[in-house]
Amino acid sequence: MKPARFDYIRAADLAEAHDALAEYGNDARVIAGGQTLMPMLSMRLVRPKVVVDIMHLPALRGIEAGGNGIRIGAGVRQAELLAWPGLAEHLPLLNAALPWVGHAQTRSRGTVCGSAAHADPSAEIPLCLLALGATIELSSRRGRRRVPAADFFTGMMTTARAENELIEAVHIPGKQAGSGCAFKEFGRRHGDFAIVACAAIVTAASVRLAVGGVADKPVLRDFAIDDGKPLDEALDAFAWALDARDDLHATGRYRRELVRQMGRDTIEEARRCHA
Amino acid sequence: MPRLTAGERHTVRFTLNGRAVEAQAEPRMLLTDFLRHELGATGTHVGCEHGVCGACTVEIDGVPARSCLTLAVQTDGASIRTVEGLAPEPGRLSVLQEAFRRHHALQCGFCTAGILMSLDNYLRRQPNPSEHELREFLGGHICRCTGYVPIVAAAMDAARRLRESPSDV
Ligand code: FES
Ligand code: FES
Numbered sequence: 001m002k003p004a005r006f007d008y009i010r011a012a013d014l015a016e017a018h019d020a021l022a023e024y025g026n027d028a029r030v031i032a033g034g035q036t037l038m039p040m041l042s043m044r045l046v047r048p049k050v051v052v053d054i055m056h057l058p059a060l061r062g063i064e065a066g067g068n069g070i071r072i073g074a075g076v077r078q079a080e081l082l083a084w085p086g087l088a089e090h091l092p093l094l095n096a097a098l099p100w101v102g103h104a105q106t107r108s109r110g111t112v113c114g115s116a117a118h119a120d121p122s123a124e125i126p127l128c129l130l131a132l133g134a135t136i137e138l139s140s141r142r143g144r145r146r147v148p149a150a151d152f153f154t155g156m157m158t159t160a161r162a163e164n165e166l167i168e169a170v171h172i173p174g175k176q177a178g179s180g181c182a183f184k185e186f187g188r189r190h191g192d193f194a195i196v197a198c199a200a201i202v203t204a205a206s207v208r209l210a211v212g213g214v215a216d217k218p219v220l221r222d223f224a225i226d227d228g229k230p231l232d233e234a235l236d237a238f239a240w241a242l243d244a245r246d247d248l249h250a251t252g253r254y255r256r257e258l259v260r261q262m263g264r265d266t267i268e269e270a271r272r273c274h275a
Numbered sequence: 276m277p278r279l280t281a282g283e284r285h286t287v288r289f290t291l292n293g294r295a296v297e298a299q300a301e302p303r304m305l306l307t308d309f310l311r312h313e314l315g316a317t318g319t320h321v322g323c324e325h326g327v328c329g330a331c332t333v334e335i336d337g338v339p340a341r342s343c344l345t346l347a348v349q350t351d352g353a354s355i356r357t358v359e360g361l362a363p364e365p366g367r368l369s370v371l372q373e374a375f376r377r378h379h380a381l382q383c384g385f386c387t388a389g390i391l392m393s394l395d396n397y398l399r400r401q402p403n404p405s406e407h408e409l410r411e412f413l414g415g416h417i418c419r420c421t422g423y424v425p426i427v428a429a430a431m432d433a434a435r436r437l438r439e440s441p442s443d444v
């Protein structure tokens with residue numbers, strides 16, 4: 001339960017972080033809050049040659065609300081976002097979901113972008129980023145690009161990040177006027193990873209549900225509101241499409257049932273706060 | 276750029292319970308081991324060593340955090356409080372510690388240092404918690420002995436006493 005040896009680089013600016021990633025690629029791991037990387041290091045699931053600490057880069061520290069939404073830098077801790085005064089107004093879905101992320105004692109150091117980088121299929125933050133249509137801002141020595149969350153999460157703990165790229169921030173569109181949202185999660189204990197987690201966003205014209213914990217990445221479905229099919233049928237089809245598997249925590253069948261029931265509850269709650 | 280080489284020991288300095296300390300650590304050394312083995316501050320316990328149990332909780336720059344999920348080298352320049360820093364003076368326990376004793380909120384004591392550090396911080400920020408909020412916050416800790424009931428009772432009692440005489444610690 002001790003990490004294998006690595007060099008530790010405390011990057012003083014972005015260029016240094018980019019240089020380290022360009023030089024070491026997959027043999028480098030970025031550390032910010034460390035709440036997902038440290039267990040992986042200690043269990044030796046990863047054995048990087050260098051660990052690059054980005055928490056000393058002032059450029060990554062801020063939460064900025066602008067016309068195009070909210071930018072959350074890679075150095076922003078989950079507790080910081082939870083305490084951000086604009087959260088309930090601009091990002092009500094994250095306001096509802098963040099208390100489910102780990103525990104107060106891990107949110108104090110864990111970052112929003114770190115959770116996105118780790119891409120655990122049952123983690124709450126990737127699920128919300130997908131539901132909200134967020135984009136991930138990646139940068140490297142070569143330049144900068146933004147990838148929609150739907151393309152960023154590619155599978156079990158894998159993302160579209162190239163090995164020389166750093167996640168610099170996530171951009172989340174602000175709350176759409178007249179929309180309602182809700183978040184629900186089922187797990188064995190509060191603070192555990194979700195067995196199933198649901199995020200719903202409802203407007204007058206659309207119903208969107210994103211589900212985590214079932215497939216190998218969070219999955220999103222937009223339901224047509226009046227295609228004549230009742231919602232339950234559409235949810236059932238969605239539940240089957242997620243290809244739920246049995247594991248230690250729950251059977252696939254149980255997960256499907258949670259998607260049907262909790263999915264409906266989440267959508268209804270989102271409707272209520274939309275109304 | 277500061278680069279600390281694997282396998283070599285590097286000086287790490289921080290403030291521990293108000294006192295400047297320094298010792299040597301390899302980049303891979305966990306803060307738990309640094310506190311216990313290099314600084315001799317063995318009050319902080321190590322349970323799971325991967326962030327699940329909460330035994331190793333300390334306060335880093337004013338917030339409770341898992342010292343097993345932190346590299347010693349990450350805390351260079353930080354301010355750290357551990358269970359050794361709770362008692363206001365030798366021979367006198369803090370209000371919270373005293374409440375733990377009164378309510379038998381510990382049996383083997385393995386989880387206690389971490390829980391005390393979490394609760395000490397929590398009660399300063401939230402002097403009047405509901406039992407529900409308190410239990411949610413305690414969810415970040417595992418205690419295999421007490422069943423949590425006496426821990427909750429001790430924390431609620433300490434919160435009440437601290438509200439009544441806020442100058443106590
Ligand atoms: S030893 Fe750190 S959380 Fe268990
Ligand atoms: S008192 Fe033994 S684990 Fe809590």
